[in-house]
Amino acid sequence: MKVLVVGSGAREHAIIWRLSKDINVDEIICLGQNAGVSEIAKTIQVDIEDIAQIREIIIENNPDLVVIGPEGPLSNGITDVLSDENIKVFGPTKSAAQIESSKIFSKKLMLDNNIPTAYAEFFNNAEKAISYGKNKGFNNLVIKADGLAAGKGVFLPSSNEEMEEIIKMLLVEKKLGASGEMILLEDRIYGPEVSVFSFTDGTNFSSPIAICDYKRVHDNDLGPNTGGMGCYTPPEFWDESLSNQIINKIISPTLNSMNKNQTPFQGILYAGIMITESGPQVIEFNCRFGDPECELIMPMFQGNLSEVFLDIANQKFDSKKVSWKNKKGVCVVLCSGGYPNSYKKGLEISGIDKIKYNLLFHAGTKKTENKIITDGGRVLVLSNLDENIMKSRSNIYKEIDKIKFEGSFYRKDIGLRAENNE
Numbered sequence: 001m002k003v004l005v006v007g008s009g010a011r012e013h014a015i016i017w018r019l020s021k022d023i024n025v026d027e028i029i030c031l032g033q034n035a036g037v038s039e040i041a042k043t044i045q046v047d048i049e050d051i052a053q054i055r056e057i058i059i060e061n062n063p064d065l066v067v068i069g070p071e072g073p074l075s076n077g078i079t080d081v082l083s084d085e086n087i088k089v090f091g092p093t094k095s096a097a098q099i100e101s102s103k104i105f106s107k108k109l110m111l112d113n114n115i116p117t118a119y120a121e122f123f124n125n126a127e128k129a130i131s132y133g134k135n136k137g138f139n140n141l142v143i144k145a146d147g148l149a150a151g152k153g154v155f156l157p158s159s160n161e162e163m164e165e166i167i168k169m170l171l172v173e174k175k176l177g178a179s180g181e182m183i184l185l186e187d188r189i190y191g192p193e194v195s196v197f198s199f200t201d202g203t204n205f206s207s208p209i210a211i212c213d214y215k216r217v218h219d220n221d222l223g224p225n226t227g228g229m230g231c232y233t234p235p236e237f238w239d240e241s242l243s244n245q246i247i248n249k250i251i252s253p254t255l256n257s258m259n260k261n262q263t264p265f266q267g268i269l270y271a272g273i274m275i276t277e278s279g280p281q282v283i284e285f286n287c288r289f290g291d292p293e294c295e296l297i298m299p300m301f302q303g304n305l306s307e308v309f310l311d312i313a314n315q316k317f318d319s320k321k322v323s324w325k326n327k328k329g330v331c332v333v334l335c336s337g338g339y340p341n342s343y344k345k346g347l348e349i350s351g352i353d354k355i356k357y358n359l360l361f362h363a364g365t366k367k368t369e370n371k372i373i374t375d376g377g378r379v380l381v382l383s384n385l386d387e388n389i390m391k392s393r394s395n396i397y398k399e400i401d402k403i404k405f406e407g408s409f410y411r412k413d414i415g416l417r418a419e420n421n422e
């Protein structure tokens, strides 16, 4: 089988690494490039926003299956465009991808169908939003832009003045453009967070895998939000009862509601959930694998991945074909100094060949004639599975310093709270 993967981060490297282990996969092409992917797949550079160009290249290469990594092309309708050409795609249609690309769409879906989530109201008028916000009080609210904002569309104001500034920044100054033309003022909820992933063809779905992601840049959850600095699985609070609650109250009703709504969801459903005192509540849905969560999902996955992707594309998924290893895992992201703000590119990386006891996935790296250089803020990801979190952590932190480039840094507390619970 010839498989084509769209995207160029560590998430796509992990998917391609896992696909390369399937005996029925004999060719992998990646639309996107990094130094790790180019070791195991043919790579073609594309503009990820240019759906027409992507369509043309895919038709030319005639793959048996296409797997879409990032949310951008899914929200822009790449699945619909390729399906029109009878090409099999793993990933939701444009209308189903709204579960991520429009927070108002997903909030309405949840509120209308009694799927547990924080209550929210929607605004396009700053005055009305400010008045509603002041009435509720800044500390009871979260402000969210409706559209995609690369992780920069959620605000937790720390005063009424700041709340007013954020609302004006979005609705009057339109700093996030079309993504912030409508906003949600959502009730603030509290509790530990977990990302829950399930493969689904819209009706059948796999047993979920639960992963805790670290979004802030520095140890102890300090500093600005990032795309994700590391993660671990399973969470220390995860058990069968919580998993069943999430299946029965969130995953199953969400898929049913998407069907009822004429927007059936096929792909990997990613629910961002907060475990509150009154039970699990959804804070967001995504329509794709998380990054760096995928760098643990792929090593934990048991089954034939290309077959699962293809069965889902054909809407005949047998959920028994997916199971998870009975292991515990940690992954840590190695970043370039300055990330998530400005950082240098083109820094020479050494020591990659010294990594022996961990999986190493490339994010922002580039191969030049005789060296590997940095090409992004998140540069490399180390993943490890072992019998407990303490061992996985120790395997990673023993090796990560072998990789060197100017200004590199990583969080040292990934998985620590789970280790402290063992």
Ligand code: AMP
Binding pocket: 118, 142, 151, 154, 186, 187, 188, 189, 190, 193, 215, 272, 283, 284
């Ligand atoms: P999101 O981009 O929707 O995942 O939101 C980013 C972060 O904002 C989440 O990881 C939460 O920590 C926080 N957040 C989002 N919604 C809420 C909420 N309703 N109450 C409290 N915190 C929230």
Ligand code: GLY
Binding pocket: 213, 227, 228, 286, 289, 290, 291, 292, 293
């Ligand atoms: N790690 C968070 C995300 O992929 O959205």
